[in-house]
Amino acid sequence: MFKFIHTSDWHLGQNFYGYDRSEEQRDFLEQLADIARKHTPDAMLVSGDIFHTAAPSNAAVNLYVNAMLDIHRACPTMAIIVIAGNHDSASRLDSDKRLWELAGVTVLGSIARDKGGKADLASHIINVGGKGIVAAVPFAYPGAFPRVGMDETERDQRQQAYFQALLDEANSHNEGGLPVVLMAHLAVNNSDFTGHDRNMTMECVEMDTLGTGYDYVALGHIHRPQQVSERARYCGTPVPVSFDEQCEHSVSIVTIDDHGALPAIDTRVIKNIKPLRTMPAGEPVDFDAALTLLQELNPNDRSYIRLNVKVDRYLPNGAQEKAALAVNEKQCRLCEIKKTSTIAFTPQASQMTVEEFNKKSPIDIANQYFIEKFGAPMNDEQRDMFNDLYQLLMEENRQ
Secondary structure, three states, X not given: OEEEEEEOOOOEOOEEOOEEOHHHHHHHHHHHXXXXXXXXXXEEEEEOOOEOOOOOOHHHHHHHHHHHHHHXXXXXXXXXXXXXXXOOOHHHHHHOHHHHHHHOEEEEOOOOEOOOOOEOHHHHEEEEOOOXXXXXXXXXXXXXXXOOOOOOOOHHHHHHHHHHHHHHHHHHOXXXXXXXXXXXXXXXXXXXXXXXXXXXXXXXXOHHHHOOOOXXXXXXXXXXXXXEEOOEEEOOOOOOOOOOOOOOOEEEEEEEOOOOOOOEEEEEEOOOOOOEEEEOOOOOEOXXXXXXXXXXXXXXXOOEEEEEEEEOOOOOOOHHHHHHHHOOOOOOXXXXXXXXXXXXXXXXXXXXXXXXXXXXXXXXXXXXXXXXXXXXXXXXXXXXXHHXXXXXXXXXXXX
């Protein structure tokens, strides 16, 4: 039997609307150590995005190092395997991988190659104490996968060829019939992206790209926990990264009896000491109603808050100041006011020649922008603010 913790997408060091999140991230990592101590698994698999940025702060790195050592001390017999995600720096993770081996931690930042530049499959196959075999693949763009052996596969087909060759290699030495687990950090087509930030381009692969011959796929990258198939799972973020991640956050404890058996999955909910709350959670309300919710909030509530407000086109004058004043004596953290317009409007851009542009005054140009962007001209307060700022800039330029 092979029992392991599946976790991913920690995003340590995230700066959230200017707020430091180290306290709740440290609390999660302490909960993770307690889970390891209580359940004594054979391994912990961390499927990428350990950090939120490729250049994490010293504080974020220290948080990671101390947590990993604490988790190792909580369950010294547990192997820990870490792969890089798209948010991580592969070279940064690889730089001290040899040192981490002293604490029973295997780190894979980038895909290993032999001296000829071909895939070094053996470096990605870990036998976990005769209990299970892990084939670990860090994040790489589809076109960046190396050739496998003498294979002359086209670049756009190398990813699938690599996964299958890796699993074939893992199974070729699996004389004891151990469970085989594949680790990967990527987006599988037809996954549930609800709440996930998709402003960036996300390349998706089909499930069959991951090959055959595994008993479980420990996926990272998508933040919503879900089964992609009966043998593949995203464990999701243990701590929400955005307000739109309205789902239960957890880590997965997976048990596989032997090679070929279906995995049994037990989710362990992670308590977030500083939840991300949208107020109200359902349909938006007018600003005064949202402000009342904010004023009535328990002073000891430590949540991050996003107000959910409906507007015609703009927030009422002084809305930001009123919201800030409402939480001035509270422990919550006001992050933003999400505005939903009650007026259907599609922004349009007009075209004008250089001569036409030069004939317009600065306030006329700004007003035209507002009309095209928001469907209405600037109000009196906005015009006064613009004129004051313009006069200030002109005075500075004359000095």
